[in-house]
Amino acid sequence: MTGEGTNTYIIGTGDVCIIDPGPESDAHFQALLNALAQRGRLRKILVTHSHLDHSPLARRLARHSGAPILAYGNSSAGRTDRMNGLADSGQAGGGEGVDHSFHADRTLKDNESIRLGADVLRAIWTPGHFGNHLCFEWRGAVFSGDHVMGWSSTLVSPPDGDMGAYMRSLDRLKAEAPRRLYPGHGAPVDAPRDRIVELRQHRQMREDAILTQLLIGPRTIAQLVAQIYCDTPPSLQPAASRNIFAHLIDLEERGVVKSSPEMSPGAIFSRCERE
Secondary structure: OOOOOOOOEEEOOEEEEEEOOOOOOHHHHHHHHHHHHHHEEEEEEEOOOOEOOOOOHHHHHHHHHOOOEEEOOOOOOOOOHHHHHHHHOOOOOOOOOEOOOOOOOEEOOOOOEEEEOOEEEEEEEOOOOOOOOEEEEEOOEEEEEOOOOOOOOOOOOOOOOOHHHHHHHHHHHHHHOOOOEEEOOOOOEOOHHHHHHHHHHHHHHHHHHHHHHHHHOOEEHHHHHHHHOOOOOHHHHHHHHHHHHHHHHHHHHOOOEEEEOOOOOOOEEEEOOOO
16 A cells, blocks of 8 residues: 555755655665765654654654654544544554554644754644644645555545545645645655545545445445445455445534444444434
């Protein structure tokens, strides 16, 4: 689910920062040190979110350089009470791997500025793929982490992922009107507005497909996956199940769908009757 791997960005000359050091990897660590030797002194380490493909190398890099780690918070930061309840009831799992040991030396607030020499970056809180997900605006461009990518849609796996929050964060990023996106995986996105609209339409299509199936009758997630993701390779169907689970949680919160006996991946889902 990481395509060709995780993108690590080095910004600045003289005083530099790194966005998303990446997974725990000796080879990647050495590559970063080699690159930094040509660019300047590392002053700040920024982390978009604490999945295992983005954040683990931050601590080793911080120890080596003395640079602080800046992020929205630890791996449970930014969750809603509903998602915390699901986590407490054992409904976690199926995501990209959480860096449970992650912690920031300094937490960032939404819209907070980060100075880098004469330059400035701005943190934009974009929960959805992960509760502590940040994008970073710089000179009109945005480093979009896993929130928006050009090569793939984003996995939303509860309780770390939240579909309602993801859709709101798409709208937030669209309103920012970035000139270009630099995602956590894959190539830059040169038409950000078009890509954001496309991703929103894709999610709406999935929601419509779920509701169409539930009009026929109650369904389990496995039945919904079989009908909606019929062309998806078996290796990707667990991820599809998590995406559908995220949609169903959002639909239940909006009073459109109900679950029996209670919200869980093994529940039976049906449409709510309209008065």
